[in-house]
Amino acid sequence: MFEKSDSSTTELILTAQNIAFVSRLLPMSLMLYSGQITHVIGPNGSGKSTVLSILSGLFDYEGRIKLLSDDLADYDLPSLAHVRSYLSQQDKPSFSIPVFQYLSLAVSALHDVDMAQLQLTLDEICQRLDIQDKLSRNIQQLSGGEWQRVRLAAACLQVWPSINPQAKLLLLDEPAAALDIGQEAAMYQLVRSIAMQGIAVVMVNHDLNRTLREADNVVLLDHGRCIACGGVEQVMTVDRLQAVFKTGIHRIDHQGFPCLVFVD
Numbered sequence: 268m269f270e271k272s273d274s275s276t277t278e279l280i281l282t283a284q285n286i287a288f289v290s291r292l293l294p295m296s297l298m299l300y301s302g303q304i305t306h307v308i309g310p311n312g313s314g315k316s317t318v319l320s321i322l323s324g325l326f327d328y329e330g331r332i333k334l335l336s337d338d339l340a341d342y343d344l345p346s347l348a349h350v351r352s353y354l355s356q357q358d359k360p361s362f363s364i365p366v367f368q369y370l371s372l373a374v375s376a377l378h379d380v381d382m383a384q385l386q387l388t389l390d391e392i393c394q395r396l397d398i399q400d401k402l403s404r405n406i407q408q409l410s411g412g413e414w415q416r417v418r419l420a421a422a423c424l425q426v427w428p429s430i431n432p433q434a435k436l437l438l439l440d441e442p443a444a445a446l447d448i449g450q451e452a453a454m455y456q457l458v459r460s461i462a463m464q465g466i467a468v469v470m471v472n473h474d475l476n477r478t479l480r481e482a483d484n485v486v487l488l489d490h491g492r493c494i495a496c497g498g499v500e501q502v503m504t505v506d507r508l509q510a511v512f513k514t515g516i517h518r519i520d521h522q523g524f525p526c527l528v529f530v531d
């Protein structure tokens with residue numbers, strides 16, 4: 268379980284108790300608070316995407332999840348779309364539409380959207396992710412990294428508080444996949460910015476150095492089992508990471524920041 272932060276405005280968003288999925292995830296529990304960024308880390312096949320898909324409310328699971336004051340299983344799809352957005356790991360869809368139309372789908376379930384505010388938010392997100400010049404391009408004509416940024420823009424738009432005041436939770440499965448290092452940095456800044464507006468963020472991540480720097484809380488999985496969860500320093504000890512990832516790791520300080528060096 269995670270510790271609540273000191274902020275008096277921190278709100279409990281989600282409580283998961285003994286969530287599990289047959290042969291993929293053993294029972295584990297976690298709590299998510301507004302404004303906090305939780306990274307889910309672990310080797311390939313350890314259950315990271317399974318956790319995110321369970322939290323999305325789109326898949327069956329064992330255990331109990333309370334989202335705000337209601338059971339996650341009691342939400343219908345339109346209500347879920349107001350409260351959380353979910354960037355899954357996926358390839359391009361088979362349909363063919365321009366980027367601006369794809370982005371408009373992200374807010375299609377929202378009611379009474381202020382169009383002027385929507386335009387401002389769209390401009391800001393597109394500028395941050397450098398996709399302003401892609402809006403009229405067909406989604407089938409984007410590179411892998413461009414498509415990932417468009418999908419990320421859609422996920423953030425759906426839960427951007429100024430256009431969706433009910434938004435609480437952003438779930439991102441490997442948002443850095445296919446991004447170059449500059450775009451990756453922009454993605455982390457965007458994620459921090461949305462968290463600072465009160466959204467609880469959960470993201471699957473493979474870059475342990477980014478997790479060390481960017482996460483407030485960490486869930487470490489191995490073979491479907493939650494090995495540890497809590498604050499970054501508490502979870503990401505060198506001994507534990509070496510045992511789970513089965514590779515040599517040194518921790519050094521670089522200009523005052525901790526840094527993991529992989530030595531095998």
Ligand SMILES: Nc1ncnc2c1ncn2[C@@H]1O[C@H](COP(=O)(O)OP(=O)(O)OP(=O)(O)O)[C@@H](O)[C@H]1O
Pocket residue numbers: 290291309310311312313314315316317318
């Ligand atoms: N659709 C599926 N049907 C059956 N087993 C699955 C399915 N999807 C994943 N699994 C299995 O469930 C386990 C957890 O998979 P999951 O995708 O959650 O892992 P992950 O940690 O996200 O992996 P990666 O880092 O490779 O993306 C793995 O053993 C995987 O083989």
